[in-house]
């Protein structure tokens with residue numbers, strides 16, 4: 001997009017189907033850029049999965065969306081209006097959030113905590129009941145929060161965020177520390193919220209916890225957005241490995257290295273060559289091997305898993 005049409009778009013507001021968009025959003029601490037020129041686009045009514053390794057800038061970005069951290073540069077548009085110090089008072093009445101550790105007073109019951117939220121925000125009994133129902137916590141409300149499991153604390157935190165009937169819900173690592181059943185409950189909750197028309201941005205540093213529940217994924221690494229789109233778009237970026245079984249895999253490896261190939265791996269009697277998508281390249285490699293006296297027993301492709309794609313995108317072992 002050229003500078004002119006970019007300008008025109010930002011003056012008119014942003015596509016009405018976007019609940020959140022950021023434009024060159026940047027955060028620096030000293031000379032360290034921790035969020036780098038981010039252009040997020042979160043479709044209205046979707047669940048947006050914000051994935052990235054530890055320290056990639058997820059929490060910092062979410063805090064900027066909530067006006068808890070001041071951006072160094074760029075714009076944030078939420079529901080077609082800019083989010084900044086001047087507008088945040090009004091904007092935040094439509095946004096629920098759970099950032100880092102769950103809120104709530106341990107020496108009070110779940111019920112008492114919810115009543116505090118109700119009074120602070122002047123909410124109706126119906127809103128409180130609906131929020132508690134959404135996280136399936138009705139039977140736990142008379143217990144002290146300090147006796148809750150981590151999963152129950154997370155759910156109470158989400159109920160507090162939901163109580164204001166937000167259009168947008170921002171959840172930072174709500175699955176952190178939960179067991180598989182707790183994670184499944186969060187997934188189901190995300191799906192229910194989407195059915196109710198709430199837009200959700202949810203982060204995780206672990207692949208596999210929430211990505212299947214998300215309509216759109218944004219993948220962050222070292223403050224930069226490496227990918228934004230659907231899971232199937234992400235899969236379509238994958239280039240498969242070529243597995244070549246030969247009588248001398250070490251020689252085959254040396255030959256390809258002499259041509260600048262990297263990431264080659266020996267596996268039993270086969271050589272794995274990453275990222276070979278095209279038929280032409282495959283044919284060239286095999287013809288060259290044969291011309292160099294190698295005997296080829298079998299050639300096949302191995303598709304990449306989502307984990308492989310993440311690893312290649314982020315260079316991180318944790319995803």
Ligand SMILES: Nc1ncnc2c1ncn2[C@@H]1O[C@H](COP(=O)(O)OP(=O)(O)OP(=O)(O)O)[C@@H](O)[C@H]1O
Pocket residue numbers: 029034052053054055056057058059060061205
């Ligand atoms: N107030 C601050 N001052 C200086 N550096 C900060 C500050 N807050 C965050 N950072 C740095 O910014 C980077 C991004 O941090 P952030 O918490 O946003 O990452 P994250 O993706 O949420 O990581 P995690 O998965 O561990 O929660 C980190 O290197 C962190 O050390």
Ligand SMILES: [Mg+2]
Pocket residue numbers: 058059060172
């Ligand atoms: Mg974080």
